[in-house]
Amino acid sequence: MIDKKNKKFSLSDLVGLTILDKYILKRYLATFSAMLLLFVPIGIIIDVSEKINKMIENKIPLSEIAIYYYHFTIYFANSLFPIFLFLSIIWFTSKLANNTEIIAILSSGISFTRFLRPYLIGASIVSVFVLLMGFYVVPKSSEGFNYFRYTYLRGNGKEAMMGNVTDVYRQINPKEFLYVNSFNAETKMAFNFALERFEKQKMVSKITATRIKWNPKDSTYTLYDYAKRTVGELGDTLERASEKEAKFSFDLEDLTPVVYIAETLSLHKLNDFIDKQKERGASNINVYMVVLYKKYSVPVAAFILTIIAVAVSSMKRRGGMGMNLTIGIAIAFGYVFFDKIFGTIAEKSTFSPFLAVWFPNMFFGVLAIYLLRNAKR
Structure with missing residues (x-):
């Protein structure tokens, strides 16, 4: 008999995870974390090599550099999150396929849809994490990242940079227009x-x-x-x-660079700022709307890219893992390309920012459904 009083329930028991679910979910999260730990240092090394001369020339304190790379790590990881997630899933799922583990799992009577369950749970965990980071943490790091870059790296040092915000023209409200030749933040x-x-x-x-x-x-x-x-x-x-x-x-925020403001505001402040700009009849409202919509669209991309990655890499191919990685890299960079292009179009034109931000998810969502159907066969 089972002693119910002494029996301990873990979170995985409450969710109803099986040994298979725990195995795949563990690989999902561990590989994604390893991918971040691998590529973020590489990004830092490349960034240091590009900026070391400017840092030495402007005699930037080590404490400022350390703070900058703390913010750079968060900013860099958030910007390339879709690529890191996609490649990590491609990597470990291809290993499962090459070791014929997926064939064994599906041969045991588990459907492909049921096989996807731990992947979707992993995508949910990552999505919630990215969503909260985008609301509260990333804006602060974006502010620190941009402040250092504009202060020390664009121009001949701090004083030179801060005077580089030139020819600012803003519509304050439907009746008032503001102009300054230059602004020192x-x-x-x-x-x-x-x-x-x-x-x-x-x-x-x-x-x-x-x-x-x-x-x-x-x-x-x-x-x-x-x-x-x-x-x-x-x-x-x-x-x-x-x-x-x-x-x-x-x-004062009316005098600062548009993108710099939008990226550095938390969700609540960004919504208030957008409402204020709408009341003033601002003509560049699309820039702020793109930043707002991306806070929601990027986490959703975790589900879409997860399904595509599993569908692409779950089959054992002649080219092995290398072929899967090639296909994965092409799709991941295609997503980033669509995201950047349509975001820029919305910022520079009257194109709907909502449609521009969500179009990559819609396009790749359709692709995910198509690949998933083929994978089931």
């Missing part, structure tokens, strides 16, 4: 500032200043060489001051 100062206000497609006022500085203590701006021109029916009025404090409806 470190000193919170912009140069050659202009704020124009329109009513019924006619300019009613224009504020200019040679410099404008953000004051974080009281959330105001200090304008230097301030001038305000108000357009009237009988004549214009002009107000001048060498220095003037004022409050405006725009935020």
Whole structure:
């Protein structure tokens, strides 16, 4: 008799995993982890070799470099996640096929659909992990990665970089337009500032200043060489001051690079930012929408790529594992290519960002169904 009081249940027992499920799931997660541990150091070595001269030239502190490569690891792994996952599944499933383990499993009466179960459980674990990382962890690492890159590596050092955000033109709301010649994110100062206000497609006022500085203590701006021109029916009025404090409806984030902002916001902040930009009638809203939709589409890709990888590599081929890896690499890079191309199209045109982001998943989802049917046969 079984002593029910002393019997211990593990998570796998509650889920109902068999020995086969545990075996495949363990290989799934272990190979994916090993693939990350293998390629991330390679990516770091390549990045160091490309940037070492710039780092030495700008005398970057080792502490800053260490923090950068911490953020680089997360940013790099998230960017190439589909490739790492796909190749890891191709690798260990091909080994199962070459060792005739899959033939033995299917010959025992287990259907191919049932054989897929541990793979889909593994994809679920990876998807949840990637989803949470994309919501909360990746934005912070993206900010650290981009900050280091723009600060130390683009230009002749920190000071040079921070002044490189030039010719910024933004629509603040349906009536106001903002322009600055350059913006320094470190000193919170912009140069050659202009704020124009329109009513019924006619300019009613224009504020200019040679410099404008953000004051974080009281959330105001200090304008230097301030001038305000108000357009009237009988004549214009002009107000001048060498220095003037004022409050405006725009935020400093309106002056920073578009992609840099979108990539560094968590899910909640990104949604709030998109709502704010829609209220302002921003013309470049597609850039933010692409980043938002990708937070959801990338985790879904784990399921699609898992099914494709199993369907491709579960058959024993003449070329062996090498042939499966060749096919796998071609499909994985094809997915990344589609993802980048359609994302760029949506950012630079009026093409639907939702369709652009989800098209690779839809296309490869159809491919996954087709390959899965052939594999079952």
